[in-house]
Structure formats: C-alpha cells, structure tokens
Amino acid sequence: MSFKDIIGQNRAWTILQNTLRNGSVGHAYLFFGPEGIGKRLTAITFAKALNCLNEKGDSCDECNSCRKIEGGNHPDVIIINPEGVYIKIEQIRRLQRMVNFKVYEGRRKVVILDSINEMTDEASNSFLKTLEEPPDETILILLSTNIHTLLPTIISRCQGIRFNLLPVESIMEVLIKKKGVGIEEARLIASLSNGRLGKAISIDIETTLKDRGDAFSILSDPLAEGVCSIFSKADIWAKDGDNIHDLLDHLSNLCRDIAILKSSRNHDFIVNLDMIDELRLLSERLSFSTVQNIFQTVQNTIIFLKKNANLHLSIEVMMMRIGEEMGYL
Ligand SMILES: [Zn+2]
Structure with missing residues (x-):
C-alpha cells in the first residue's frame, strides 16, 4: 500500500x-x-x-x-x-x-x-x-x-x-468501491463507525443492528420487565464483555442524536438517520437535561472501563443511573 x-x-x-x-x-x-x-x-x-x-x-x-x-x-x-x-x-x-x-x-x-x-x-x-x-x-x-x-x-x-476522523462520504466511498456495499447500507455503516474507517470495514451489519436495538431498548423502555430488568440487562451486557464498547458507543450515539433532535432542525449530524421517527418520539418524552445526564453517565462508564473498573458493577451502576434519570427509580 x-x-x-x-x-x-x-x-x-x-x-x-x-x-x-x-x-x-x-x-x-x-x-x-x-x-x-x-x-x-x-x-x-x-x-x-x-x-x-x-x-x-x-x-x-x-x-x-x-x-x-x-x-x-x-x-x-x-x-x-x-x-x-x-x-x-x-x-x-x-x-x-x-x-x-x-x-x-x-x-x-x-x-x-x-x-x-x-x-x-x-x-x-x-x-x-x-x-x-x-x-x-x-x-x-x-x-x-x-x-x-x-x-x-x-x-x-x-x-x-x-490523524483526523474521516467524513461519512469518504468512508462510504471505500465501502462502495472496495467492499461492494449498497449506498444505503454504506451510509448507515459509515455513520455508525463515527469517522473510523477501520471500524467501518470490520462492522458486521446484522450484529451492529441487533446491538443498536439493545441499546435503544435501554432508553425507550428500561423497565420493560420491572425493576429487575435493569439487573438482568446488566448481567447480559456484562457477559458480552468483548462487545461492551460497541454497545456503549451505540448508547452514546443515540443520546447524542436525541439531543440534536431536541435542539436543532439540522439533521446533518444525526448518526442513526434510519431511526429518526423512533428517536423523535423518544425526544418528546425526555428533557434535554435527562438526555445530557444519561450521555454523561455512559461516557463515565467508558472511562471507568478503560481504567479496568469491574465490568459487571460498572454496567449495573450505569443502568441504575439511567433508570433514575428517567424517573423510574
Ligand atoms: Zn518497495
């Protein structure tokens, strides 16, 4: 090369x-x-x-x-x-x-x-x-x-x-030319990779969409199965240790998208553009400060994990704080 x-x-x-x-x-x-x-x-x-x-x-x-x-x-x-x-x-x-x-x-x-x-x-x-x-x-x-x-x-x-993050268009071009990915899928993968070509190339779209769905369910219905669902979800996420950073990235991106939807009409910076209707509905339910606090909680968890904090405990604390922020606890 x-x-x-x-x-x-x-x-x-x-x-x-x-x-x-x-x-x-x-x-x-x-x-x-x-x-x-x-x-x-x-x-x-x-x-x-x-x-x-x-x-x-x-x-x-x-x-x-x-x-x-x-x-x-x-x-x-x-x-x-x-x-x-x-x-x-x-x-x-x-x-x-x-x-x-x-x-x-x-x-x-x-x-x-x-x-x-x-x-x-x-x-x-x-x-x-x-x-x-x-x-x-x-x-x-x-x-x-x-x-x-x-x-x-x-x-x-x-x-x-x-070294700078790459624009979505540059990543799309590589995915289309070198990997034969269709335009819409390339746009989605490029957005989800947050400017990282290495990540875009290695993304498996089915796994990514499933992970994103899991992350979205934390925000849309954290207590789907009662208070215990916080602990059972924390259990599942903590067991999926290799994947945890992707799940946290999805959670960060979703929070950021909701914050953008609440404060601007410009959709250029929205990562999960294909989910805009669901995100808009959620943005109507959550206040700006709630979204901001959840985003900060996720960022703190990412930092704790980088410092080798206990994975299970960190995820459990994060989930509880999210539930608290959303007024469920
Ligand atoms: Zn040579």
Missing part, C-alpha cells in the same frame, strides 16, 4: 513524504488521533517507504523489503504491541538491545509502538531514555489515541502528526 491509498489522511502522509524526499526524517514521531483511522497503517507504510528498494518517498509494495515489512518479518522493522494490557518494561529492554545493533538489511531501523498509552510507568520511564538519546539510524513511531495522558517529556521529544 502506498501513501496515496491511505484514505483521508492526506495531510499526515504529505508531511511524511516531504521529509522522505528532503532527507529530513526525524528520530521520533508521535501519530495521534482516535482509534481505527489509519495511524498504524501509515506507520507501516512509512517504514516501507524508508526502506523501499524501488521508490524514493513511497513504498512500491513489490520489492523484497516492502514484502518483508508487510509480512511482519523484516529484521529492521519492529512493531511493539501491549503484552496483555500493557507494554511492559521487558519489551522496552528488548527494544533497547535491538536498536543498539547496526541496521541488518534495510536502510533504517523502524520501531512502531502501538499504543504508547498502554505502557506501565516503569516502561515509560525506561523508554524515555531511548527517546532522549535516540540510537543512530533508528526511527521511533509512537501511536497514541490520547496524548493528554502522555508524559510531557515524551510529547516534547517527538514530531507530532495529527
């Missing part, structure tokens, strides 16, 4: 391509922006372009070097992912040993850390030493979904490159 194939991040790859062409490649880059919008793909393409045997300033995808990097078996290009939840000190030590060797067969060593946010304090402090004294011929690429939680000393030593 060459830079031009990376959808919607023209600014990022133009900067990188210019540094390659001018010979002004830095020692450390920080690619930051939400998940699923092409940071990792751009980092791998940059690693290929730095070592490509045919192209200057891009990757050809055909030479031995590009193919090895694509296959994850180039000795000079390493991607470090969290082992379990975090990138650990042992991984950073391995990295430090590895970058001290000379380039093996490429032109530059490239180390991609995905993601720098998931690092133990010990690993962060050790990694800082590598950033402070970057080894020759090595390019460090740090990927981050949230630069606000990074040590300022890490940020200040890297060249920051921002």
